[in-house]
Amino acid sequence: MSSRLDWQELPADVRKAVEDRTGLVRNAESASVGRNSAFAASLHTTDGPVFCKGGPTDSPQAVMHRNEAEVNPFLPAELAPRLLWRVEQDGWLLLGFEHVSGRHADLSPGSPDLPFVASAIEKIGTVQPPAARRMIADHWEAALANEPANEWAARAPRHMRGATLVHSDLNPLNILVSDTARVVDWAWWRIGAAWIDPAFTVVRLVAEGHSPRQAEEWAAQFEEFRKAPAEAVTAFAASLVCLWGRKFTHTAATEAARTWTEHRKANGPRLR
Structure with a gap:
């Protein structure tokens, strides 16, 4: 993935669907590494931070995000961040994960x-x-x-x-x-x-x-x-x-x- 979209570049209805789950997004800090997500950022919201990643549902990377969503419920909390929610809206798939420091x-x-x-x-x-x-x-x-x-x-x-x-x-x-x-x-x-x-x-x-x-x-x-x-x-x-x-x-x-x-x-x- 050569470049990533900023939070404000996502479609308005997609952002609204995310905020319905997170509360108002006050600030979004794009991830500095990784290459498989059109959007990847730490969202700082009124309900606390969450890590969000994803991309268009018709992109080759969409299957990778679905793979992550499938395996996450099987992973212990001490091993991997929890998947909190997923949004499919207007041709976008976004996953919201527990925000972990490190x-x-x-x-x-x-x-x-x-x-x-x-x-x-x-x-x-x-x-x-x-x-x-x-x-x-x-x-x-x-x-x-x-x-x-x-x-x-x-x-x-x-x-x-x-x-x-x-x-x-x-x-x-x-x-x-x-x-x-x-x-x-x-x-x-x-x-x-x-x-x-x-x-x-x-x-x-x-x-x-x-x-x-x-x-x-x-x-x-x-x-x-x-x-x-x-x-x-x-x-x-x-x-x-x-x-x-x-x-x-x-x-x-x-x-x-x-x-x-x-x-x-x-x-x-x-x-x-």
Whole structure:
């Protein structure tokens, strides 16, 4: 999302529908990060602050907002902000969330935020997800079908099946830390193997300055990651390079995925 609309740029009837739920909006502070919402802002209202995000119902991003609305009732209050209301009006879908304070997580080596992040990942793994659909293995298989052949990456989907809720986008911008860590932006949630979110976090740790070995040692505190087949983790790392390499060629996350994959190939299982 290249730019966002301000509060006053939303259609008048849409703003009224929101204020029917929040009270008068005195001030709206646009979010400085994120790319999937045409509108995202902290609304300071007569009834208190609320975080509001959304966009046109005919946009590709609308399904992401519906995904968030679907999974939110299953998430513990100590893990994610509560969805307070949703508005569908004049071709717009807006979601209103509990406003939580916090800063974006610091994932650098030695950061005091790392135990909070680990606790949040543990909580995600205990959530009973919505009905078994949105399987990450199926999504991964379809996405890889559109990429150039890669023998390692092609093995990833077969290892990714499971019944655990997966956030799948645990980058620092999606983790707010205060006296705990709360995870936001659940647009990409899926269901799959319990080691997947720890593995996603390995990439983010490498991007923030950990060596691949250090990042894997951190992720080994999760039993599911520790017990994951070595081939599964290597294939997953290679699949990230395939899926991110074309669209996000020079980002820190893609470079971290490449570094991790090279480490895995040099020190892990061989193709058989």
